[in-house]
Amino acid sequence: MNIIFYRYKSICEPDFIDAFKVLGIDVIEDIQGMSPSVTLDEKIIHLGNLIAANHPLFVFSINYYPFIAMLCEKLHVFYVAVTVDCPVFEIFNTSVRSKFNRLFLFDKEQYNLIHDENPDCIFHMPLGAACTRLSTLLGNTSDYRYDISFVGSLYNEKDPLEKLLVKNSLPFSVKEQFAAAINSQLESEVFGYKRIKESLTSNVLSDIKNADPDFYPSNMSVFDISEYVTLNDYLCPHATYLERVKILNMIAENNYSANGYKLHLFTQSNTKTLSDKMMIHGGVDSLKEMPFVFRQSKINLNITTRSITSGLSQRIWDVLACKGFLITNYQPEIDLYFKDGEHLITYHNYTELIDKIHYYLEHAQERETIAQRGFEEVCANGRVLNRVLEIFKIITSSN
Missing domain, CATH: 3.40.50.2000 (Glycogen Phosphorylase B;)
Structure with missing residues (x-):
């Protein structure tokens, strides 16, 4: 066969x-x-x-x-x-x-x-997750090298909306509206883009479409996906970029450093908008190096891209399969596969995220127990x- x-x-x-x-x-x-x-x-x-x-x-x-x-x-x-x-x-x-x-x-x-x-x-x-491959690669690795880690793109290189802004291709009124809509989304709820969609008029969405000659066409689609493309290919990457910068700077500027804790970022993105209080590394090989970061971090962060509105990103499965401790934004489908507080930790707003980072940095035994349970759950049902x-x-x- x-x-x-x-x-x-x-x-x-x-x-x-x-x-x-x-x-x-x-x-x-x-x-x-x-x-x-x-x-x-x-x-x-x-x-x-x-x-x-x-x-x-x-x-x-x-x-x-x-x-x-x-x-x-x-x-x-x-x-x-x-x-x-x-x-x-x-x-x-x-x-x-x-x-x-x-x-x-x-x-x-x-x-x-x-x-x-x-x-x-x-x-x-x-x-x-590839539990067998990751377990074989990591072996008995158990030492911690990092306190708080995030591995991934900032999304500024995946942000066509930013390119339109640089070219000044959009009317000022349009910029104001989508900026307000994105800000409202980021302040109100952690996952998805529902509030962005509700806040913008069809005129704003069509202005973004008309501003880019490379806009993904709908002529071969089962229905007109122009609004979906605008939201997911322009507004969501831009919102993801703004959110990741905001969260990472918030963590770096917090008082973890008073206890000697550091935030480590592994990315190939341009980091000029980030605080100098975090440790910025280059990108890591996804198959050979990233698993060691997950295993050797006391806390791994997941900040889901806004276009994933309900599902669980690959990072969640991989961190748990590396026996890493994970704090992730809440996604509606998490409850289908994991128990918050038993296999991983979720946050629903930024204040909660900061508080939980503080707590789990200081409670190593709880953190390691949750990481072990998350690993066992993924290896049993999530391969x-x-x-x-x-x-x-x-x-x-x-x-």
């Missing part, structure tokens, strides 16, 4: 390949997506030839590719796609309606938006292998 795995260098690919192999599946890797010089036509021809030569149970990819869906529909082969990002605008392509698709989305709100377009073929499934088994259950029930 074999599958074809379409690859494009996602950091999640190796763990899914390992999980398939554990189940005795022969994984045929299509690496055409790794080369920027390969044209779409060449990718289609190459994948079509692989399908014809190998008769796979299904073609698999991390995130969703409409051209694969259309090719698999033509050849009557299942296409399984697992999203690890949110948003993924390609899931709104008309190809999502194919009966040969098996699409798995980790964010329930995103799932709700598209599920009715193909209700028998679109599923909600959380992300997972990538668990997700792959669920995929096979659904695929086999479809035949």
Whole structure:
């Protein structure tokens, strides 16, 4: 039994390949997506030839590719796609309606938006962790090197709205409105973008769309996604950037330093807006170095990007699988998989975050007990292998 795995260098690919192999599946890797010089036509021809030569149970990819869906529909082969990002605008392509698709989305709100377009073929499934790989890599590592850590982008390099602001492409009135809407969101609730959406008029949203010639189009989508794109590709990254800078500066400027505690940031982003009271490191390799940061930090922070409105980001699963202690903003789906105070710690506002950092820095035994329980829960029910088994259950029930 074999599958074809379409690859494009996602950091999640190796763990899914390992999980398939554990189940005795022969994984045929299509690496055409790794080369920027390969044209779409060449990718289609190459994948079509692989399908014809190998008769796979299904073609698999991390995130969703409409051209694969259309090719698999033509050849009557299942296409399984697992999203690890949110948003993924390609899931709104008309190809999502194919009966040969098996699409798995980790964010329930995103799932709700598209599920009715193909209700028998679109599923909600959380992300997972590679517990075996991480445990093997980390071994008996137990020493602490960092007090409070955050690993990730500040999102300023992923902020097209900032580029529009720099170019002065938006009217002043529009800038005022979305600035007020974002500020209201950040002050009122920790997750999502509901208040941003409610605060902005359609005119403001269309002004942002019209200001960028590279705005993601809706002409191949099942419905007009212009508002969704504006919120998720412009306003959410900008809000995420503002929030991460605000939280990190707030922590760095707090009085942890009086007890010798330091905030450590691992990022490749431009850090010019950050306090000089934190320790700023460069980026770390996601597979080889990041797990050691998670294991060797007394407190790991998760600040979910605003476009993930309900689901749990990959960072949550990875920190727990490294036996790291995690404080994360509350997300609606946390309660489906974990118990606050038993497996991890959540915060609902910034004051609560500061207070909980203070508390758990001073209560090592509680912190380590929670980290151990979180690790055990992820390894019991949250492995990538668990997700792959669920995929096979659904695929086999479809035949």
